[in-house]
Amino acid sequence: MSAARPLRVDAERNRQRILEAARTLFAERGVDVSVDDIAAAAGVGIGTFYRRFPDRESLVEAVFATKLDRIVEAARAALEIEDPWEAFRTYVMTVSRMHAGDRGLKDVMLSTDRGREQVTAFRATIQPLAGALIERAKAAGVLREDISPFDIPLIHQAVGAIADVTRDCSPDYFERTLTLLVDGLAQQRTAPTPMSAPPLSVDQFLTIMARRR
Structure with missing residues (x-):
C-alpha cells in the first residue's frame, strides 16, 4: 500500500490558513461559528475549504x-x-x-x-x-x-x-x-x-x- 502523498505547497498553505482562522474564531466565538466565516477569515473559497476538510x-x-x-x-x-x-x-x-x-x-x-x-x-x-x-x-x-x-x-x-x-x-x-x-x-x-x-x-x-x- 503506497504512503499518502504530501499536499502541494499551495494546498498545505491553504490548510494552515484555514486552521489558523478556525483556531482564532473558535476561541473567540465557540465551535458553532459558520464554515463561511472560517473560509472568509482564511481568505479561501468554500470549495477550497471542503477540499482540505470534508466536514x-x-x-x-x-x-x-x-x-x-x-x-x-x-x-x-x-x-x-x-x-x-x-x-x-x-x-x-x-x-x-x-x-x-x-x-x-x-x-x-x-x-x-x-x-x-x-x-x-x-x-x-x-x-x-x-x-x-x-x-x-x-x-x-x-x-x-x-x-x-x-x-x-x-x-x-x-x-x-x-x-x-x-x-x-x-x-x-x-x-x-x-x-x-x-x-x-x-x-x-x-x-x-x-x-x-x-x-x-x-x-x-x-x-x-x-x-x-
Missing part, C-alpha cells in the same frame, strides 16, 4: 488535537514541580486560563458529538495525570481531603463561564474567581493569595447582569 468534525479535531495536547503537557510539567501544592495549583491555574481564553475548548469538552472520540482519548490520558497531582497534594496535607478528581474540570468550566460574561467589561476579572476557587481547595493557608485583577465597578457589574438577562 466540520474533521476541522474541529484538527484544531483541538493541539489544544488538548497542551493540557496533557501542562499536567506532565506540573508533575515535575517538587512542591505538591505548587504543582497542583500550577496545573489548575494553567488549564483554567486556557478555558478562559478559548470558548471553543469549553464547547468541545462539554459536547457529546464534536470531537467525541478525541475527547474520550484525551480523558483517558489526563485523568491519571491529574489524579496523581491530586493524590500527591492530599498526601502532603496541602489539599482538602474531600476533593474529587471531577471537581477540577468543573472548576475549569466555571472559570471559562465567568470569563465569557465579563470579557467585554473586564477581561482579566476571571482571575479573581480563579484565585478564590484555588484558595478554597487548600487544606490550610496562612494568608489568602493576593488578587491579580481589580474588582468590578458598579457599572461593570450592572452591564454584565443585564447581558445575562
Whole structure:
C-alpha cells in the first residue's frame, strides 16, 4: 500500500490558513461559528475549504488535537514541580486560563458529538495525570481531603463561564474567581493569595447582569 502523498505547497498553505482562522474564531466565538466565516477569515473559497476538510468534525479535531495536547503537557510539567501544592495549583491555574481564553475548548469538552472520540482519548490520558497531582497534594496535607478528581474540570468550566460574561467589561476579572476557587481547595493557608485583577465597578457589574438577562 503506497504512503499518502504530501499536499502541494499551495494546498498545505491553504490548510494552515484555514486552521489558523478556525483556531482564532473558535476561541473567540465557540465551535458553532459558520464554515463561511472560517473560509472568509482564511481568505479561501468554500470549495477550497471542503477540499482540505470534508466536514466540520474533521476541522474541529484538527484544531483541538493541539489544544488538548497542551493540557496533557501542562499536567506532565506540573508533575515535575517538587512542591505538591505548587504543582497542583500550577496545573489548575494553567488549564483554567486556557478555558478562559478559548470558548471553543469549553464547547468541545462539554459536547457529546464534536470531537467525541478525541475527547474520550484525551480523558483517558489526563485523568491519571491529574489524579496523581491530586493524590500527591492530599498526601502532603496541602489539599482538602474531600476533593474529587471531577471537581477540577468543573472548576475549569466555571472559570471559562465567568470569563465569557465579563470579557467585554473586564477581561482579566476571571482571575479573581480563579484565585478564590484555588484558595478554597487548600487544606490550610496562612494568608489568602493576593488578587491579580481589580474588582468590578458598579457599572461593570450592572452591564454584565443585564447581558445575562
